[in-house]
Amino acid sequence: MKEKTTEQTERFNGLFRQLVSEMTQIEKINVLLIEKMLMEMCALFRLSKTETYLYNSLEDEKQGKGERLSCHDTGEGERVLFFRIVTSILTVATTAVYMKPDVRPLSDEERSMVALVMRTVLHFVSRNRFKRVIERLAFYDDAGYRNLRSLQNYNRNVFIEGRHNSLVVVRYNLRHFSMINRDLGRKAADAVLWNHYKLVEEKAGKDGIVCRLDGDNFVAVCRKEKLDGLLACLDEANIIYDEKEGKTIGVSTSTGVYVIPDSFTYDTHDEIIRNRVFHSYLESMNGKQGHVVFFDENLSRRREKIVRVQQVFPEALRKKEFFAVYQPKYNIKTGKIIGAEALCRWRHNGALVVPGEFIPALEESNDICSLDFYMLANVCRDIRRWLDEGRNIVRISVNLSRRHMIHRNLLEDVIKIIDEYKVPHHYIEFECTETTTDVEFSVLQGIVSGMHKLGISMAVDDYGVGYSSLNLLRGIPWNAVKIDRSILPLNEEDAISRQLTVVLKHVIGVIKEIGMECVVEGVETQYQLDLLRQMDCDVVQGYIYDRPLTVEDFEKRMQTNC
Numbered sequence: 133m134k135e136k137t138t139e140q141t142e143r144f145n146g147l148f149r150q151l152v153s154e155m156t157q158i159e160k161i162n163v164l165l166i167e168k169m170l171m172e173m174c175a176l177f178r179l180s181k182t183e184t185y186l187y188n189s190l191e192d193e194k195q196g197k198g199e200r201l202s203c204h205d206t207g208e209g210e211r212v213l214f215f216r217i218v219t220s221i222l223t224v225a226t227t228a229v230y231m232k233p234d235v236r237p238l239s240d241e242e243r244s245m246v247a248l249v250m251r252t253v254l255h256f257v258s259r260n261r262f263k264r265v266i267e268r269l270a271f272y273d274d275a276g277y278r279n280l281r282s283l284q285n286y287n288r289n290v291f292i293e294g295r296h297n298s299l300v301v302v303r304y305n306l307r308h309f310s311m312i313n314r315d316l317g318r319k320a321a322d323a324v325l326w327n328h329y330k331l332v333e334e335k336a337g338k339d340g341i342v343c344r345l346d347g348d349n350f351v352a353v354c355r356k357e358k359l360d361g362l363l364a365c366l367d368e369a370n371i372i373y374d375e376k377e378g379k380t381i382g383v384s385t386s387t388g389v390y391v392i393p394d395s396f397t398y399d400t401h402d403e404i405i406r407n408r409v410f411h412s413y414l415e416s417m418n419g420k421q422g423h424v425v426f427f428d429e430n431l432s433r434r435r436e437k438i439v440r441v442q443q444v445f446p447e448a449l450r451k452k453e454f455f456a457v458y459q460p461k462y463n464i465k466t467g468k469i470i471g472a473e474a475l476c477r478w479r480h481n482g483a484l485v486v487p488g489e490f491i492p493a494l495e496e497s498n499d500i501c502s503l504d505f506y507m508l509a510n511v512c513r514d515i516r517r518w519l520d521e522g523r524n525i526v527r528i529s530v531n532l533s534r535r536h537m538i539h540r541n542l543l544e545d546v547i548k549i550i551d552e553y554k555v556p557h558h559y560i561e562f563e564c565t566e567t568t569t570d571v572e573f574s575v576l577q578g579i580v581s582g583m584h585k586l587g588i589s590m591a592v593d594d595y596g597v598g599y600s601s602l603n604l605l606r607g608i609p610w611n612a613v614k615i616d617r618s619i620l621p622l623n624e625e626d627a628i629s630r631q632l633t634v635v636l637k638h639v640i641g642v643i644k645e646i647g648m649e650c651v652v653e654g655v656e657t658q659y660q661l662d663l664l665r666q667m668d669c670d671v672v673q674g675y676i677y678d679r680p681l682t683v684e685d686f687e688k689r690m691q692t693n694c
Contacts (some may be wrong), residue, residue, distance in 0.1 A: 138692060139318050140176060144245050147173055151249070155256040167203040170253070177246050178235045184257055187224040200225075201257065211554065212238060215250050217258055225258045275322075275604035277329060277344035286341045291352075299340075300359050304332075304366050304385040306348040307423070312381065314574075320373040327371045328383050335362040356391065361422060363387065390427040415642045441493035444480070449506060454478050456510045458528070458686040460693075461651060461673045462667055469693050473529040473563065473673065474511045475680050500533040505549060507531070511560075512553035514683060521685065525559060526693035529591060532562040538574055543582045550588075557587035563614065565593045580608050591651070596639065605646065617674075618656025621663065633663065640667045 136312055151169050174182060184201040187193040209230035227250050231237070238246060271282035279497040290299065306312075306328065313321040325348060332352055333342045340354035353555050354362050359415060370380040379657065454476055461471040478485040494500040508530050518525050536542050550560060562583065564576075580590045591612035592604060596619040605613070619636055621629035643650045652664055655674030664672060 141241075141245075144173065147176075148245075148249065148252075150659060152252065153250065159315075161260075170203045170249075173246075173249055174204040174229075177238065177242055177681045178231060179204065179229050179233045179246070180235075181230040181568060182227070182252065183230075184225065186225040186257065187226075189222055190218070191225060193224045193226075202535060207232070209233070211246060213243065213250060215247075215254055216225070217254055223258070225254055227254045227257075230642060273344060276326075277493070278341065279343055280345060280351075283341060283343040283353070284317065286353065294336050294357055298355055299353055300356055301390045301392060302352045302354070302359075302362060302366070302387060304344075304350055304352070304387040307384045307386055309348040310384075316373060316381070323373040324371050324383060327373070328369065331369060331371070332362065335365045359389070363389070367423065373598055380385065381615075384423060387424045387475050388427065389424060392647055414557040432579055437489070438493040438496065441490045442497065445490075445494060445499050447502075448478065448480060449502060452540045453480055454503065454506060454510075456507055457680040457682060459525075459673060459680040459684070460678045460689060461529075462677050464661070464669055464672050467693075469526055469690060470671060471527045471529060472559070472686065474531075476477045476507050476531075477680075487550045495533060495535065498535055501535050501539070504533055506534065508546070508549050509553075511527065512550055515555045515559050516553040518687070518690075519555075524690045526694060527559055527561050527589065529561040533564060534562050537579065542579060546583075546588070547586060559590070561589035561591055561611070563593040575606050580610065584609060584611075596675060602642075605643075605648075610648055612649035612671075614653050614673075615639060615643075617652075618651060620654055622657075623659060636663075637667050640664075640669055643652075644668065644670075 143479065147169050151166065151173075152167050154169070155483045170182070173179075182202055182204045185193075187200070192198060202548040206446070209232040212231050214226065216224065218224050227249065229246060243471050271285065273279045281367075293336045306325070309321070309325070312324055329342060329344070329350065333340075335358065336342055336354040337358050338350050339354065340358065342350060342352045342428050344350050366385045368382060368384050371383045372378065372380050376544070442494055455478075457477055458474055460469045461473065462468065463470045476487060476491070478487075492499070492618040494503055509528055512529050515525065515528060539545070550557060551629060554581065583590050589611040591614055592610050592611075594616045595604075595613045596616045602653040616635070619639065621632040623629050624633070640650050640652075649670050651671040651673060652669055653673045655661055655664065655672045655676050656668040657676065660674075661672065661676055678689065
């Protein structure tokens, strides 16, 4: 019997040393080998079953919501040993061993050896769980999405393995996600965001990755051969937000794409994300090239121009290089001027800079807000002078960037400028582009209502080019709607113009039916003017009457045609 005990002890010591060696591996742990050794120990000590439970919290332990691990289970038995530990992050691990009643019970020495293994296993399991929790905190955000650190770790591995030259980086943003949040509610919107993420992750494949930067902004990396499928998914996908009732919603994105060249190294991976792909992303958000934009050197040069504009803007504003020109608005029935839009121009180093060269650059930051307030002050100064000189005066429209919508003190700032020049509020109108639908609906509604209380008119600009025009009109008390020139027919001959005629007719009808003034901009031909008269449009603006006029020319036009 003593020889058998000695043999058992030697066998145990050999297995235990090997077990500890495997469990203390830092990188790769051979789980199958560990399980095999534990099963041998169970047989060595006549155990019928082992059970280890992992709980994410003390509350989960109370409710029995744990993960069960067992490498050996030959049937029921009586529990003979049990251990429990609570980690520093309040996760819980328990382990127990069982023996059938018809086998020889454990001796004191055997019990000591089994207990040693159980404690070792318990600490091994707890350490691994703790490691997984740390990894999750490091590489995932609070909602469970992979984060930027996860992307950096992925980049490091693919560069080390030399797989980077077969990859494509895609940065994307869900279009009009705030509207989904508003219309479906927070819970459903979260489901849309998560299910869309999982779909993109599936398209990127096991050798790709998808990470969230913030909000509804993501970066995906995939192999080149999977790009088409990924882009098809990003272009339009039906996403389930209510699995019980099978409800879905169409989701599209604005996307920037960058194909990683062979010359890139791990040290420059940040450039891929923060510069080149970001530039493509910004271009796609402008809506000029569709929803997907591929990076090329032209985008880089355009970005350089944007940076130069942003650098010289403060000094240009201080030097008052920006000034207003006025494009009249005409009553289509009387042909009289009933208003005008103040448009910004920039004279820099003796030359005029076209708005397309500086407005988009300033819209990337709050610089555009500074310019809007500067223009409002210039308009108020002109109106004040016209009042003092006893001139004919019409309401002047000033553009208001969507950047203002996040500023709590917008109404106070606006009134401070207007009242500084003692301008009656009814002479001012603000035009907000239709793209303001990407701000919270309630915020926009509050701003428009607040302006009304102050006696200031509010208009939607560029109506007809956005994603959800009718939603923008619903529940917001606009005074006027400016229809974008993109839905204005060129003639009555081609099929597209005939379709646009139908669209325009119904859009004008809807606007007038709900009691808002209808303005059509970009009117250039007599055909268009006659068509708008037939459709009972209220106001037109365009080259058929006037191009943007200098202050002096506009003053003369008001004197003779108001």
